[in-house]
Amino acid sequence: xxxxxxxxxxxxxxxxxxxxxxxxxxxxxxxxxxxxxxxxxxxxxxxxxxxxxxxxxxxxxxxxxxxxxxxxxxxxxxxxxxxxxxxxxxxxxxxxxxxxxxxxxxxxxxxxxxxxxxx
Numbered sequence: 001x002x003x004x005x006x007x008x009x010x011x012x013x014x015x016x017x018x019x020x021x022x023x024x025x026x027x028x029x030x031x032x033x034x035x036x037x038x039x040x041x042x043x044x045x046x047x048x049x050x051x052x053x054x055x056x057x058x059x060x061x062x063x064x065x066x067x068x069x070x071x072x073x074x075x076x077x078x079x080x081x082x083x084x085x086x087x088x089x090x091x092x093x094x095x096x097x098x099x100x101x102x103x104x105x106x107x108x109x110x111x112x113x114x115x116x117x118x119x
Contacts, residue, residue: 059119063117067105067112067113068109071104071105073097075112
């Protein structure tokens with residue numbers, strides 16, 4: 001229930017954020033929670049940015065993702081190397097690398113977290 005509420009709040013922020021500046025999130029735990037919730041939405045809903053681009057990708061992919069200023073994805077590293085075809089793994093890695101989050105983090109800071117993609 002808590003996760004669904006967080007996703008709902010983030011969706012509302014994302015919709016209202018298109019006409020406003022990105023929200024600044026300052027604490028590491030909040031940044032990671034917001035990032036995971038956004039990736040959940042982007043991967044699960046048919047309208048999600050990652051879901052739309054991931055046609056043909058199947059399997060479980062675990063990535064270490066680093067977010068930096070302005071909600072940009074700084075790095076994406078593969079954790080479960082060898083479990084999936086390299087071509088699909090690289091395609092998903094490129095999609096995630098180009099993903100932009102709807103919030104920004106403090107200037108000069110970057111935050112790393114691990115996320116599992118299931119297709």
